[in-house]
Amino acid sequence: MIQLINPYNNHPLTEKDGGYADDTGAFFPKIEGAVRFVKDDNYTENFGFQWNTFQKTQIDSLQSNHTQSKDRLFAVTGWDKISLKGVDVLEVGSGAGRFSQVVLDNTDANLYSLDYSNAVSANYRNNGHHGDRFKLFQASIYEMPFPDNSFDKVFCFGVLQHTPDFKKSVKCLIDKAKPGGEVLLDFYPVKGWFSTINAKYIFRPFTKRMSHPKLLRLIDKNANWLMKLHYFFHKIGVGKIANRFLPVVDITRTLPSNLSKQQLRELVVLDTFDMFSPEHDHPQPIARVAKWCNEFNLDVKFAGLVTYGDNFRVAVVKGIKR
Ligand SMILES: C[S@@+](CC[C@H](N)C(=O)[O-])C[C@H]1O[C@@H](n2cnc3c(N)ncnc32)[C@H](O)[C@@H]1O
Structure with missing residues (x-):
């Protein structure tokens, strides 16, 4: 059992009146199953809106033919059920909980999941x-309610590029692992200057400032013709270049091929919103992230691309804390 602390003064917290309090009287309420250390109106409001709107869309167990989250979690971690009995695992940036569910359904670990947004609901x-076995917190990666050196395993998937300071975020994650504990990071990589020459980075300065419901309506309204055009470019063999400039997620290279029409459309709308709405989007080269990890006391065991599912690839750095 991990001792919870007030992340703003490091004093221990005890359970009190439907929440947690410290000896100075600071109180953090538990609302809809999550202990709340921050308010919703921060730079991740878009994610709170997104994950409460698309609560079920990426949850493997709720979608037929969907094993993407399980495939990705086990491809990246290499974990198995037996080795996680009684192990304390920290998940940072849990969103609607697709990876939380894979860990809870497939292992016996104790899972502490945290997100800065109201996605925790x-x-x-x-x-x-x-x-x-499942503990949930609304808090920031920079101010987590746990002492340093607490966790056997720390994982953070698809989050780091969306934080304002990627390098500092990496340090904060490694700080929470025990010496000998495992840290696993998966993130969007950047390969070169051409990575940022596409519709996402052209439109983001405008779209990230739009009201979230308005942006979602705009994406939903245009999804059908954008999907058709994407497939057309793909079919005539110019998809690799032409699709970079379509304001829609890269369907053929990032989404599974075995979905119903309706499932696919919903994922396209979700992932397109996810690409245009975040305040922060700062992908990093894998080698740079590995160097930072090493600087912050992680003995890096793997840094590279991991393949899972329908030949999808994700950038991964993982290692053991010294
Ligand atoms: C793209 S979503 C990924 C969610 C989940 N890991 C998944 O793959 O489904 C990124 C998540 O990171 C969270 N996030 C961004 N900045 C954060 C911070 N400073 N502390 C904790 N979570 C943060 C967002 O609220 C959001 O839910």
């Missing part, structure tokens, strides 16, 4: 039935 609705 969606995660609780998806995974709250797991009871005491």
